[in-house]
Amino acid sequence: MGAQPLLCAVVGQDxxxxxxxxxxxxxxxxxxxLLYSASRITTVKHRxxxxxxxxxxxxxxxxxxxxxxxxEALLEIILTLLPDCQVLIFEDYDKGILDETLIQxxxxxxxxxxxxxxxxxxxxxxxxxxGATLFKPNLKExxxxxxxxIDAQSLEGLHQASTALKQRLALDxxxxxxxxxxxxxxxxxxxxxxxxxxxxxxxxxxxxxxW
Numbered sequence: 001m002g003a004q005p006l007l008c009a010v011v012g013q014d015x016x017x018x019x020x021x022x023x024x025x026x027x028x029x030x031x032x033x034l035l036y037s038a039s040r041i042t043t044v045k046h047r048x049x050x051x052x053x054x055x056x057x058x059x060x061x062x063x064x065x066x067x068x069x070x071x072e073a074l075l076e077i078i079l080t081l082l083p084d085c086q087v088l089i090f091e092d093y094d095k096g097i098l099d100e101t102l103i104q105x106x107x108x109x110x111x112x113x114x115x116x117x118x119x120x121x122x123x124x125x126x127x128x129x130x131g132a133t134l135f136k137p138n139l140k141e142x143x144x145x146x147x148x149x150i151d152a153q154s155l156e157g158l159h160q161a162s163t164a165l166k167q168r169l170a171l172d173x174x175x176x177x178x179x180x181x182x183x184x185x186x187x188x189x190x191x192x193x194x195x196x197x198x199x200x201x202x203x204x205x206x207x208x209x210x211w
Contacts (some may be wrong), residue, residue: 008033016042
């Protein structure tokens with residue numbers, strides 16, 4: 001899309017962390033946003049395939065919240081890099097890196113710099129993104145967050161849900177991904193639905209195991 005991504009994340013002081021930095025370098029992506037923590041390991045996901053079928057994924061990771069010192073160090077790194085960015089994207093996987101304190105500090109600084117914030121949320125921090133520009137849950141996350149059943153094919157139901165999100169989190173826009181039913185966007189103008197294009201794809205789901 002012509003953008004230059006700048007990854008900010010926490011990795012371990014291990015061989016896997018070095019390997020990630022090397023992979024980024026090979027793709028000409030900066031690793032200056034990486035924090036090397038002595039209290040965490042670098043997440044590694046092993047996918048077990050049979051032909052084109054994904055059977056199993058085995059994850060080696062730590063998902064507990066960051067140590068306060070690591071959180072402050074990561075915040076300092078991001079705040080240093082943020083003025084040179086055009087958008088701040090939160091890709092939240094509930095892995096313990098993001099918490100409400102870090103999220104709000106970054107959103108407020110982005111607002112001060114007039115930089116839009118885009119959020120792909122997960123369950124743990126679902127309600128922590130107050131003031132974000134664009135909030136992009138999938139249907140399952142939307143149902144769990146609002147604790148209500150939502151029909152993916154009901155535009156009225158989707159509009160009510162997105163309106164509730166916008167009011168509670170003071171959002172500018174809500175984009176809900178609906179799997180095979182497409183996407184629903186409730187922005188600053190008239191909300192609209194975009195249907196999905198039918199594709200024949202290999203099944204990428206499988207059982208995940210952590211240790």
